[in-house]
Amino acid sequence: MSRLIAPTLAGYRKSWLRADVVAGLSAGAVVIPQAMAYATIADMPVQIGLYTCMVPMVVYALxxxxxxxxxxxxxxxxxxxxxxxxxxGVAAGSDQAQSDLITLTLMVGVLLLLARVLRLGAIIENISEATLTGIKAGVGLTVAAGQLPKLLGVPPDNTATGFFQVLWSALKQIGDANGATILLAAGSIAVLYAMKKFVPRIPGPLVVVAAGILLVAFAGIDDHGVALISPVPHGIPLPALPSFEHAGSLVPGALAIAVMAFLETVSVGRGVRRPDEPQIDTNQELLANGVAATLGSFFHTLAPAGGFSQTAVNQGAGARTQLSSIVTAVLAVLVALFLAPVLDDLPQAALGAMVVVAVLGLINLREFKTLWQIDRIEFWVALVTALVGLAAGLLPAVAVGVIFTLYLVLRELDRAHIVQLHRNERGHWRPGGESDPTVAADPLVLRINSALYTANVRTTVRAIESRSGIGEDAESSRPRALVLDASRAYKVSTTVMHGIRDMLKELSDAGVTLYIVDLPESEKPKLRTTPWWREFGGRRYFDHIDDAVDAAENDCATAAKVQESSNE
Structure with missing residues (x-):
């Protein structure tokens, strides 16, 4: 049970307490104002972000x-x-929106818990890095464009969707921009970048929030047209029940959020894991994220996920365990109880500046360059995913990214991994490369160099036949015998067996005799019960390549003598 509940607190030492408390307070100085800013991205009041720093954070810590x-x-x-x-079809800022948020976050939690029950962590992780790179770029630019009305002091166009429409709707109002708002936004962005570069240990978001509130309180910049956030309710959130009016329409988005929340949390966890810490267990993360979202949903939270920037602050301040997150959650509760009236003086431009700096950090042109250098297909996957995100929105981008991922996986599964084996001077069999041309030999010795699946068995059969000189690429001389090493065909299904049976007939019709070597021991009991094995296995199956080669040479010699006798 200790590994399931509070695994990071097992064996806690007193000497870690001070570091965890300091790290929790430092992370809180970043995560609380940042979460409040992210709530505005979701078209929610800022307290929703504050509430997300409470229950979900404690649950994940445990x-x-x-x-x-x-x-x-x-x-x-x-x-x-x-x-x-x-x-x-939920109107932003309405009471219905907050009820539907509870439903959405609850659905995310349930989907993550279902994935945990089905142990789908490793499968979800198959979404490629190229897809995530494209999604992050699309998110970064779209969210940054969405903050322009706050930075310019103009009203947002709620009918605009997608990066290009949002950007145009803001730019066409630039003549009506508020000068004081622009100065505050530009100064906030400059401070955030400067502090991140020159004094990274001081939390820039906290400085920007404090400065914005002080400018309102003592300089009265709100009298010059600088818009403030909506009043923040005093106190901690009370439990509420979800509304299922739009539940059906929320399912696709809940699925996308669940996938992204899991991937972000696992990516952050692996990125900051120290060498002496245990490996990140994907199923444990599914459980933690799922319970955090499920319980948090009843307390008006966004779906939780691990964040790189706040985690970097947490670790940089010396955090040793998840006690630091509990300290951050306590700080969020104290802010809600005692500082809510102060937060009412926070300018929207300051929050917008924090969002812009945070999301532009998601756009990493070096990742695109690396993809271009290593794999052009992955580069195009990333670029297309990003463009779809910019033009049609993030949900279609995630869908396109998942489709591309499935395509890449199936494309790789469909590849045939066949190598020719050569005997060296010591009598050992060594493999050549998969792309090496076939060297004439009789018997020809090949190895299936990967597991066989429904997706790749036909391709593999065609590749074996091609190397044996059968089909369009037929060579002038074919081997009389083919020895096939199947030691890496870890699982033999009915489809695989039928594929080998068809290949056996094609080879036989072309005058090539097939010998199979070293099937996995786990598959032999099943194969021995089949008619195919009774017909084939007793005569032309061997445990070792040398035995199969000897049998093939003897059979060929016998066949040659029979042919000579018949000719006489």
Whole structure:
């Protein structure tokens, strides 16, 4: 049970307490104002972000496997939340929107827990890095464009969707921009970048929030047209029940959010794991994220996920365990109880500046360059995913990304991995390369160099036949015998068996005799019960390549003598 509940607190030492408390306070100085800013991305009041720093953070601290990952929410999750609610026809800022948010976050939690029960962690992780690179770029630019009305002091166009429409709707109002708002936004962005570069240990978001509130309180910049956030309710959130009016429309978005929340949390956890810490268990993370979202939903939270920036602050301040996250959650509760009236003086431009700096950090042109250098197909996957995100929104981009991922997986599965084996001077069989041309030999010795599946058995059969000189690429001389090493065909299904049976007939019709070597021991009991094995296995199956080669040479010699006798 100790590994399931509070695994990072097992064996806690007193000497870690001070570091965890300091790290929790430092992370709180970043994560609380940042989460409030992300709530505005989701078209939610800022207190929703504050509430997300409470229950979900404590739940992950008690169940998560990463010692230093800080879990609240992220810009990706916030953007997906906004897209999902808009797609479901929920009006931004309405009471119905907050009820549907409870439903959406609950659905995310249930989907993650279902994935945990089915042990789908490793499968979800198959979404390629190229897809995630494209999604992050699309998110970064779209969210940044969405903050322009706050930075310019103009009203947002709620009918505009997608990067290009949002950008145009803001730019065409630039003549009506408020000068004081622009100065505050530009100064906030400059401060955030400067502090991140020159004094990274001081939390820039906290400085920007404090400066904005002080400018309102003592300089009265709100009298010059600088817009403030909506009043923040005093106190902690009370439990509420979900509304299922739009539940059906929320399912696609909930699925996308669940996938992204899991991937972000696991990516952060693995990225900050120290060498002496246990490996990140994907199923443990599914459980932690699922319970955090499920319980958090009843307390008006966004779907939780691990964030890189807040985790970096947490770890940089010396966090040793998830006790630091509990300290951050306590700080969020104290802010809600005692500082809510102060937060009412926070300018929207300051929050917008924090969002812009955070999300532009998602766009990494070096990742695109690396993809171009290593795999052009993955580069185009990333670029197309990003463009779809910019033109049609994040949900279609996630869908396209998943489709591309499935395509890449199936494309790789469909590849035939066949190598020719050569005997060296010591009598050992050594493989050549998969792309090496076939060297004439009789018997020809090949190895199936990967597991066989329904997706690749036909391709593999065609590749073996081609190397044996059968088909369009037929060579002038074919081997009389083919020895096939099947030691790496770890599982033999009915489809695989039928494929080998068809190949056996094709080879036989072409005058090539097939010998099979070293099937996995786990598959032999099943194969021995089949008619195919009774017909083939007793005569032309061997445990070792040398035995198969000797049998093939003897059979060929016998056949040659028979042919000579018949000719006489």
């Amino acid at each position: 169940l998560g496997g990463s010692r230093t990952t800080s879990v609240s929410t992220t810009s990706t999750i916030a953007t997906l939340t906004a897209s999902t609610l808009i797609g479901a």
